[in-house]
Structures are given as structure tokens and as C-alpha cells.
Amino acid sequence: MKFCSTCGASVSLRIPDGDNRERFICNSCDEIHYQNPKIVAGCIPEWEGKILLCRRAIQPRHGLWTLPAGFMENGESTEQAAMRETWEEAGARVEIRSLYSLFSIPHISQVYMLFRGDLCEGHYAPGVESLECELFDAQTVPWDRLAFPVVRETLERYFRDKQQGNNFPLQRGEIIRHPRRE
Numbered sequence: 001m002k003f004c005s006t007c008g009a010s011v012s013l014r015i016p017d018g019d020n021r022e023r024f025i026c027n028s029c030d031e032i033h034y035q036n037p038k039i040v041a042g043c044i045p046e047w048e049g050k051i052l053l054c055r056r057a058i059q060p061r062h063g064l065w066t067l068p069a070g071f072m073e074n075g076e077s078t079e080q081a082a083m084r085e086t087w088e089e090a091g092a093r094v095e096i097r098s099l100y101s102l103f104s105i106p107h108i109s110q111v112y113m114l115f116r117g118d119l120c121e122g123h124y125a126p127g128v129e130s131l132e133c134e135l136f137d138a139q140t141v142p143w144d145r146l147a148f149p150v151v152r153e154t155l156e157r158y159f160r161d162k163q164q165g166n167n168f169p170l171q172r173g174e175i176i177r178h179p180r181r182e
Contacts, residue, residue, distance in 0.1 A: 006031045037109040041081035042069020044158060045094050047119040050135035051158070053142075054089045057131045061147035067114060067154070068092070082115045090133045091125035094118060101154045101171040112150050116168060138162070150175050 001024045004011050009028030016023055016032050024033040044067055045052035053065045068089040072081040079096045086094050094117035103112040124133045136142075138159040146152045157171045 001033060001035075004029060004031055005033065035109075037104075037111050039072045039078065039081075040069050040110055040112045041072050041078045041085065042067050042112070042114045043082040043086045043094055043096070043117045044100060044114060044154070045086055045090065045092055045117050045119040045124070047122050047135055050137050051141075051155075052090055052092060052119060052124055052133055052135055054126065054130040055132045055134075056129065056147055057126070058129050063131065064145050064147035065142050066147040066151050069112070069114065078113050079115065082113070082117065086117065087127075089127045089130050091127055092123060092133075093120040095120060098168070099170060100158065100168060101173075103150050103153065103171075103173050103175055105150060105175045107177040112154075114154055 001011055003009065004026035007026060007029045009026050011024040011026050011033065013022045014025055015021060016025060024035070025031070026033070052068070054068050055065050056062055068086040069082070070085040070089070072078065073084075076084065078099075082096060083094055086092050097116040097118060099113060100116045101112065101114045105112065126133050141155060143152070146155070153173065153175065154171065158168070161168045
């Protein structure tokens with residue numbers, strides 16, 4: 001951040017009085033600009049024992065598979081965001097069952113909230129952000145072509161829970177950055 005969104009003056013990174021971490025503060029009007037993690041909401045759409053995945057038509061991770069998910073918009077609940085993202089990416093309407101996973105990803109300042117949902121009437125079609133959509137079971141998921149570590153972790157836990165009697169407790173965790181292997 002270089003300029004204040006309130007008055008347009010330059011900002012500097014410093015610790016405000018009474019705080020314990022650096023924030024961007026306007027050098028003119030003293031407005032403190034807080035930057036907080038972004039919430040990503042999404043869905044595990046279920047249909048006849050399978051789940052719906054989308055192959056990304058956008059960066060990052062173009063061409064790889066993911067669950068329908070994306071950044072929340074102002075004015076919507078996490079459930080509404082999950083349903084909207086499922087509609088936008090997979091042309092699918094879902095009924096949300098429950099929150100399934102909550103993962104923090106500190107190195108990119110994101111929090112993922114993924115819900116289990118029933119795919120309404122089994123209808124789906126790729127949206128503008130997806131090349132294709134397909135239903136998968138545990139054996140057919142393209143495990144080596146998943147877009148994000150949080151999606152892999154969620155799906156591994158989901159299929160394990162499914163195998164252990166369809167008991168789906170809330171899954172929580174932290175996704176830690178791993179150095180790239182060459």
C-alpha cells in the first residue's frame with residue numbers, strides 16, 4: 001500500500017499507539033489501514049456418492065482440478081458465498097448441509113471454509129472460470145492434478161470420513177508452506 005484511501009496522502013508502515021504490529025498509517029490524516037485475512041468459502045457438492053470438482057479455466061493453477069470455492073463478497077454469509085461460488089464455477093445449485101472444514105493458510109493470509117452440500121437434481125455445467133466439471137469418487141479423483149494443497153487435505157479427510165461410516169466431524173487445521181521441490 002502506498003497511498004491512503006481516505007485522503008490520498010502517502011502511508012508508512014509503523015506500529016500505531018496501543019497496537020502490537022505494523023500497520024499502514026496515513027502520514028497526513030493518521031487513518032490506520034488494517035489488512036486482514038481473506039475468507040475463501042466453497043462447497044463439496046455431493047451427488048449419488050460422488051463429489052463435483054471443477055477444472056480451472058483461470059490462473060492460478062489453470063487446468064488443475066478444485067472444489068468450487070472463492071473469496072467471499074461483502075454483504076453475504078459464508079453459506080451464501082459457498083452457494084454462489086458453486087453456481088458461478090459449476091453451474092450447480094446446492095443445499096448446504098454443514099460446515100465440513102476450516103483451514104488457516106497464514107503464509108497467504110487466507111482462511112478456507114468448505115461446506116458439504118447436496119447437488120440439486122444432479123445438474124452442473126462449467127461456468128466461465130471452469131474448463132469442465134465432473135463427478136468423482138475416491139478412486140477417480142485426479143489426485144496428482146489438484147490445484148491447491150487445502151483441496152487435497154480436505155478431500156483426503158472427506159473420503160476417510162466417508163469410508164469410516166459417513167461420520168463427518170468438523171475438520172480443522174493449518175496449511176503450511178512447503179519449499180518447492182525441484
